[in-house]
Amino acid sequence: MGQEIRLFKSEERKSRAEVSEFLRQIAGKLAEGTIILRQGQEELVLEIPTNLVLEVQVEDEEKGSKGIQHSLELEIKWYDNGDQGGALELG
Numbered sequence: 001m002g003q004e005i006r007l008f009k010s011e012e013r014k015s016r017a018e019v020s021e022f023l024r025q026i027a028g029k030l031a032e033g034t035i036i037l038r039q040g041q042e043e044l045v046l047e048i049p050t051n052l053v054l055e056v057q058v059e060d061e062e063k064g065s066k067g068i069q070h071s072l073e074l075e076i077k078w079y080d081n082g083d084q085g086g087a088l089e090l091g
Contacts, residue, residue: 054074
């Protein structure tokens, strides 16, 4: 297994409207093929290929006195070589 290297991380409280607007902006940039993430002096430019892997996951996690934390995780993945082995086929 390869080592994971975190290139950028941001976590902040936002309203539902603010989150939905951010996701709309991300979707537009994703369609264009380039996403630039900025926070303070930090900037990360992502060139997004045509073919991606989309992972959607929903979790509940007990957080003690805070109660249950619910999460909806959207993860977009791709590989440098773009070769993902192709679609599953029956021969």
